[in-house]
Amino acid sequence: MKRYFFLVTILSLSFSLFCLVPRGMAEGKKVVAILPFTNLMKDVQLDWLCGGVAETLTTKLGNIQSLTLVERMRVEDALKEIALGKTGFIDEKTAVKVGNMIGAKTIVVGAFQKAGDTVRLTARFVDVGTGKISNTAEATDKMKNIFELQDKIAHRIIETLRVEVAPEEQKKMEEKPTNSLVAYEQYSKGIDSLNQGDYNEAKKMLAQAVKEDSNFGLAKKTLEYVEWARPNLHSSLYLRRINKPYNYVFAAMSDALRHTEGTKITKQDISTGTISARQKMSWLTTGLDINIEIKDLGNLSGIRIFTQTKKTIFGIRQQVDYGESKKAIRRIIKDFEKQL
Template sequence: MKNITVYTAMTLVLLSLFCGCAGVSKEEIKEQERPAAVSGRVSKTIAILPFENNSVTDPEKYAPLSKGLCAILIADLKNSNTTLQIVEREKIQAILKEIALGQSGSIDQATAVKAGKLLGAQSIVFGSFMVLGNNVRLDARIIKVETGEVLTAESVAGDSSGLMNIAVDLAGKIAKSMKVAFNPVPLKSSGNLDAAVYFSQGLDALDKGDKEEAKRLFSKCVKLDPAYKEQVDNVKGLSE
């Protein structure tokens, strides 16, 4: 009887110690294995690369939109109260310059992944645009940088007089595919296409270091469609 009592006591002590240690380790394991999106400790970081120009109508005229669409999408996502961390356009341009990829350079999947790794992004968006008559089409793919896999492919299209509406539609689809909220700011204009070209040319001039030419083009853009003033205000390095 005495031996049984001692054995029972020892068993209870060991179980108590084991359960205590096990409880701590389980909590630690749960915390370590919890997805970043759930724990909230790590935000989703996404980079949007310049779009390739596949325009059929006046391809040379609309070539600058490659940068402009990228900037507009970045602004749309940033202003939508999304939890996504958006890589700054200026940082993207610096990386593209580093890997010797100019505005007219074609961005394939391998190049997109390489740029994404250098930018420290978890996902990267790249694609193309097409102006055909009075219509504009945007095609985008979202790539998981770590594996290089295509997470989703999205397309939007509409009348060329509503470029801002088209861009907002695509930004919303990007946010939805990343499983984050998207609350766009109400548009003041549907988005004049020619104004978007001036805006895009201004970005290109700024990237080349010609601030005076950039200001002139941005001024023409805003004069043609005042709604683009918010886009111009988002441009960094203009007043420095």
């Protein structure tokens, strides 16, 4: 009987620990982050390619189920923290530092240069664990074939990581987001503005991309996100566009709330994309109210979090300052982003 009880206890503990592991890690996925490509020519007219190539590669590889691609905004946040701009050179040591900050196992560090109408992409794949370059890639072609160049880099990443790709994943990965290079440039500029927090400029660029190519689905959905997010830009403590489908993002946030100590979900409705929770603070309060809204954008999602008030034990609602609120949800966000 004692042996049976001991075995049940161990199994229960193991299951609990497994459930606390972020989804990507629990499934044994390989976590990859694509850093902005370096503009070797220092031509400001081509700076849009720095984020554009990284964004497209992240989206392409995101179709592979056995890979977890770190969200671009998390990458941007890490680069800001170490004060490294999008055009700065990134060596292996810096790549490892970024990888440790965002939980990636492989960091793709790339660069590009253009001569006439020909462009060359180069990439180094850095193993975060060893700090060494595991492989490299290079592709050269006409600028009009920029997506084919990116496909070559993507295939090299897959070969390096020894990942099996299903035929349907291969097909999705090689789909062109648009046939218009002009629309792609405007979209990339819009994403850059979005990552910098300039939603007005992002809306302008994305609207131009959609006008240039009305079939550019990714630009349309990102523009929809910007229009949804802009009215609450200054009141949201957390505002993100996520390159994951709605159901995945909703489940990840729900899991993060359940696994955050002192936090309790009070209401959630997947049909409306809303989650309400309360987090314990001091003994003088009944807790901080947390309201979350998730937007369904097809293969993308939008998420925003408001935490503006708290209740005292006397039933009087008091305003919570921005810093206190953001600090209170930091643990939730950390666990949530690990699952992306």
